[in-house]
Amino acid sequence: MKTHSLFKRELASFFILLPGLLLMSSCQSAHQEQAVTPVDFSQVKIEEGFWSPVLERHKQTTMAVCIDQMENQTGRIQNFINAAKKEGKHSGIYFDDSDVYKALEGFAYSLVNHPDAALEAKCDEWIDWMAAAQEEDGYLNTYYTLTGLENRWTDMNKHEMYCAGHLFEAAVAYYKATGKRKLLDVSCRFADHMMSIFGPGKRDWVPGHEEVELALVKLYETTGQKKYLDFAHWLIEERGHGYGVYDIRFKDHVEYFQDDRPVAEMRSIAGHAVRAMFLYCGMVDVTSYLGTSDYMVALDSLWEDVVCRNMYITGGIGQSKHNEGFTADYSLPNKEAYCETCASVGMVFWNWRMMRMTGDAKYVDVLEKSMYNGALDGISLTGDHFFYVNPLASDGDHHRKAWYGCACCPSQLCRFLPSMGNYIYGMSDKGLYVNLFIPSNAHCSKDLDVEQKTAYPWDGRVELTLHPRKTWKKELRIRIPAWCQEASLTVNGQAVGSVQEGNLSMDKGYAVLVGSWKEGDKIVLDMNLPVRVEAADPRVKEDEGLRAVVRGPLVYCMEEVDNPQFDKLSLTPDTQFTLTEERPLSDDIRCITATGKGGDITLIPYFAWDNRVPGKMQVWIPYQD
Numbered sequence: 001m002k003t004h005s006l007f008k009r010e011l012a013s014f015f016i017l018l019p020g021l022l023l024m025s026s027c028q029s030a031h032q033e034q035a036v037t038p039v040d041f042s043q044v045k046i047e048e049g050f051w052s053p054v055l056e057r058h059k060q061t062t063m064a065v066c067i068d069q070m071e072n073q074t075g076r077i078q079n080f081i082n083a084a085k086k087e088g089k090h091s092g093i094y095f096d097d098s099d100v101y102k103a104l105e106g107f108a109y110s111l112v113n114h115p116d117a118a119l120e121a122k123c124d125e126w127i128d129w130m131a132a133a134q135e136e137d138g139y140l141n142t143y144y145t146l147t148g149l150e151n152r153w154t155d156m157n158k159h160e161m162y163c164a165g166h167l168f169e170a171a172v173a174y175y176k177a178t179g180k181r182k183l184l185d186v187s188c189r190f191a192d193h194m195m196s197i198f199g200p201g202k203r204d205w206v207p208g209h210e211e212v213e214l215a216l217v218k219l220y221e222t223t224g225q226k227k228y229l230d231f232a233h234w235l236i237e238e239r240g241h242g243y244g245v246y247d248i249r250f251k252d253h254v255e256y257f258q259d260d261r262p263v264a265e266m267r268s269i270a271g272h273a274v275r276a277m278f279l280y281c282g283m284v285d286v287t288s289y290l291g292t293s294d295y296m297v298a299l300d301s302l303w304e305d306v307v308c309r310n311m312y313i314t315g316g317i318g319q320s321k322h323n324e325g326f327t328a329d330y331s332l333p334n335k336e337a338y339c340e341t342c343a344s345v346g347m348v349f350w351n352w353r354m355m356r357m358t359g360d361a362k363y364v365d366v367l368e369k370s371m372y373n374g375a376l377d378g379i380s381l382t383g384d385h386f387f388y389v390n391p392l393a394s395d396g397d398h399h400r401k402a403w404y405g406c407a408c409c410p411s412q413l414c415r416f417l418p419s420m421g422n423y424i425y426g427m428s429d430k431g432l433y434v435n436l437f438i439p440s441n442a443h444c445s446k447d448l449d450v451e452q453k454t455a456y457p458w459d460g461r462v463e464l465t466l467h468p469r470k471t472w473k474k475e476l477r478i479r480i481p482a483w484c485q486e487a488s489l490t491v492n493g494q495a496v497g498s499v500q501e502g503n504l505s506m507d508k509g510y511a512v513l514v515g516s517w518k519e520g521d522k523i524v525l526d527m528n529l530p531v532r533v534e535a536a537d538p539r540v541k542e543d544e545g546l547r548a549v550v551r552g553p554l555v556y557c558m559e560e561v562d563n564p565q566f567d568k569l570s571l572t573p574d575t576q577f578t579l580t581e582e583r584p585l586s587d588d589i590r591c592i593t594a595t596g597k598g599g600d601i602t603l604i605p606y607f608a609w610d611n612r613v614p615g616k617m618q619v620w621i622p623y624q625d
């Protein structure tokens, strides 16, 4: 595994500072096998372009909303205080601790690229309460501490390990951001507590909501303690053997928890969408270290099943409110679509890991779709209102809210957005991968910095300038999105080839450029971004006779506020589309006008709907031949 210089330095200092706790000799490190090592977001600066206002709002507004909700509007922080003092009651839901951990993880990511003493002090204050709330034996969960510790570890669907996983992720993030390890120590003690009860020769346990598995791998990566990786593997292997004990209502529905068969035998997606995503992430992570190749066979099938038969055009997944998850193949209702924000973020996490293992751009195509549509839709243009459910049609009665009783989605976005720089670049022994088109300055390795300029997704021109320390003889792999039918590549003004002529050297969805790169070399990818009118698979009955309008990675929709004749408008084969100069939402957001039957149609990007006057919305639009 390649590590960042920053990370290496921290790891080194922490061994020097605490030799008694974690001795090098006690670490049996496993070698990570992955095709592509991502360039960590800490090395990627995003200061302009499409995502810049989103990130600015996260910094200015979203984090403050999270703090206010955790401390003042709800009792989430009070639960930790009460647990620390062993007095008072627990308020909220039994998994509410996880929201605090996720918000804290987001704050940590923000601190990496935007140091902020007041925010760091707030994090330290929360961490002090978390540490104080930890039981003598390492257990940490405010719900059970305040409602009766004697009942802990009795119901596998009470999210104890789910909350633990989010604690571990926050601890790792904060340690990497600040070098402070108080929460990391709390995490190790909690993980050790779990391992004293569960594991080979001890009690069986199947976490009802996956998450701890991928988090234990992060704990392993950060501490070098292989026991955490092995415990993650053991927990994944526990599934599908009848060990799960849940509420009687789930007796015949254990696929809801992905507990119906051993994971290596899974071939089709089932159950709760977010749980499935987190499980698959954990499976990839474990595979990358332990080489459990049968997991990748299962994950390939599962990916096919999700993407080809159970995913919306927005990259959203999990059709049904009933199980917050999957139903039948090709059953994709629009108005009733569930598409939880967390599930779209989960698709980003999982597809990113699949790309890292395989170096295949098909996973980035899906990642990008989920990121720009299903996930980004979860937050308002003001950064302070959130969707939990992301339908593809509305009668005007579905709106973002300031918060939710079950607040997984706002806190999910709080941690996803400031770390999105992770997905842009990757490195391998062969060279550099350019996955996403986001203007940025990246320190990709000790030998190479890269500058990317682009107005994507509004415009298809991407300029890359290379800054190698010395002549750099490696490949550049630049993703050509699957939807892109027309694009040309130049190096220092010289044409290299184009997609339409079929003369680019392509591998797994990347255009491959081989060269001896030197300071200032400029590569330009020029993609044509026509409006695409897409029909659904004919097996999707809900979309029969309808079409969706797409441009680049962005799915468009029509809202009643722009289209007073909403119910009378339709697209035809003769419809002309124009990227209009009118910007009713904000200066940053480009809209499309279409000459429809019944009048002109104004289309806005799907992620931006429900930011103005309430009204009807649809992604799939009537189409008349």
Ligand SMILES: [Zn+2]
Pocket: 340, 341, 342, 343, 388, 407, 408, 409, 410, 412
């Ligand atoms: Zn959620």
